[in-house]
Amino acid sequence: MVARSVLITGSNRGLGLEMVRQLVLAPRTGNPKLVEAPRTGNSKPEVIIATCRSPHQAQKLCEVADNNKNVHVVQLDVTDESSYGSFVSRVGELVGPQGLNLLVNNAGVAPKSTRINMVRWQQVTDTLTVNTVAPIMLTKALLPHLKTAANQVEGDSLAVKRAAVINISSVLGSIARNEQGGLYPYRASKAALNAITKSMSVDLRGNNILVASLHPGWVQTDMGGKNADLTPTDSISQILSLLHQMTDHHHGQFYQYDGEQGRWRIEGVYTMFTEVTFGTEQNTKAGIWSRSKLRESDKVEIKEH
Ligand SMILES: NC(=O)c1ccc[n+]([C@@H]2O[C@H](COP(=O)([O-])OP(=O)(O)OC[C@H]3O[C@@H](n4cnc5c(N)ncnc54)[C@H](OP(=O)(O)O)[C@@H]3O)[C@@H](O)[C@H]2O)c1
Numbered sequence: 001m002v003a004r005s006v007l008i009t010g011s012n013r014g015l016g017l018e019m020v021r022q023l024v025l026a027p028r029t030g031n032p033k034l035v036e037a038p039r040t041g042n043s044k045p046e047v048i049i050a051t052c053r054s055p056h057q058a059q060k061l062c063e064v065a066d067n068n069k070n071v072h073v074v075q076l077d078v079t080d081e082s083s084y085g086s087f088v089s090r091v092g093e094l095v096g097p098q099g100l101n102l103l104v105n106n107a108g109v110a111p112k113s114t115r116i117n118m119v120r121w122q123q124v125t126d127t128l129t130v131n132t133v134a135p136i137m138l139t140k141a142l143l144p145h146l147k148t149a150a151n152q153v154e155g156d157s158l159a160v161k162r163a164a165v166i167n168i169s170s171v172l173g174s175i176a177r178n179e180q181g182g183l184y185p186y187r188a189s190k191a192a193l194n195a196i197t198k199s200m201s202v203d204l205r206g207n208n209i210l211v212a213s214l215h216p217g218w219v220q221t222d223m224g225g226k227n228a229d230l231t232p233t234d235s236i237s238q239i240l241s242l243l244h245q246m247t248d249h250h251h252g253q254f255y256q257y258d259g260e261q262g263r264w265r266i267e268g269v270y271t272m273f274t275e276v277t278f279g280t281e282q283n284t285k286a287g288i289w290s291r292s293k294l295r296e297s298d299k300v301e302i303k304e305h
Pocket residue numbers: 009010011012013014015016052053054076077078079105106107108109110130168169170171215216217218219220221222223224225228288289
């Protein structure tokens with residue numbers, strides 16, 4: 001299994017929901033890519049804490065929980081710091097004395113404003129609050145449970161199965177690869193998230209907690225839009241394979257969903273993506289994406305919203 005206990009923020013739709021769906025798949029009955037993955041196996045986590053802002057409106061997630069006793073839907077608006085105390089207590093009850101193995105900071109927003117003349121103050125601060133501030137503060141709040149999990153294992157090796165924080169970032173956070181400009185709130189929020197990943201990796205190494213940023217690819221979700229390259233199934237199946245394989249080598253680094261192929265191992269935030277050939281980043285009304293190979297026919301005008 002990827003880990004005994006997993007907590008995913010923003011799991012009522014998009015990539016978070018897909019991660020919950022794939023985590024509850026029985027071994028060898030799911031996506032072939034998952035079955036190929038890890039020697040460590042794909043047995044289900046014992047505890048999956050699927051958080052969302054409005055559980056009563058999260059029908060798809062609640063259906064998964066109804067059919068899988070290991071899935072616990074817990075209300076969390078990641079920006080509501082006043083709720084963290086009771087939330088952390090609830091997580092403690094669910095994971096028990098073995099602690100929390102894996103925190104996936106997945107919840108995110110991507111406002112459509114693109115160019116300097118369109119950007120608004122509130123939009124920037126709201127985006128930073130969800131995509132950047134919340135992952136720091138939530139990780140801080142959940143540290144006692146992560147440390148408890150890390151302490152269940154002898155030695156100082158790192159693995160997601162032991163204890164890990166995975167920050168879902170984006171290639172749009174790349175400074176080196178920003179050739180299109182615009183997207184101030186989103187780009188800044190993900191660049192900062194990558195810097196945070198690096199700091200966390202330094203701070204938490206002594207606690208034997210693995211920390212990494214992951215770019216899920218351009219994915220067909222509400223955020224990615226329907227023209228995206230990957231289905232959520234493809235993206236998440238490869239992310240889960242990668243999580244199984246993560247070790248000390250991955251600590252403090254940024255990987256693309258298919259990082260097991262080794263094409264996205266980058267050193268540090270300012271040199272991110274300079275070792276790879278990456279195409280173009282654009283945005284449409286449908287959403288924001290990045291592509292490894294942008295075909296001429298795919299090019300669209302960047303529009304203000
Ligand atoms: N899709 C892509 O192509 C792509 C590419 C690169 C990176 N990413 C990153 O991948 C992650 C997931 O994106 P996605 O494509 O799945 O997006 P999505 O379909 O728009 O889903 C976003 C999720 O975040 C949740 N969320 C937003 N604000 C929240 C808050 N304050 N508290 C708790 N949950 C909140 C949403 O909940 P509500 O339903 O309550 O709004 C929803 O569950 C994001 O961090 C995104 O930046 C996506």
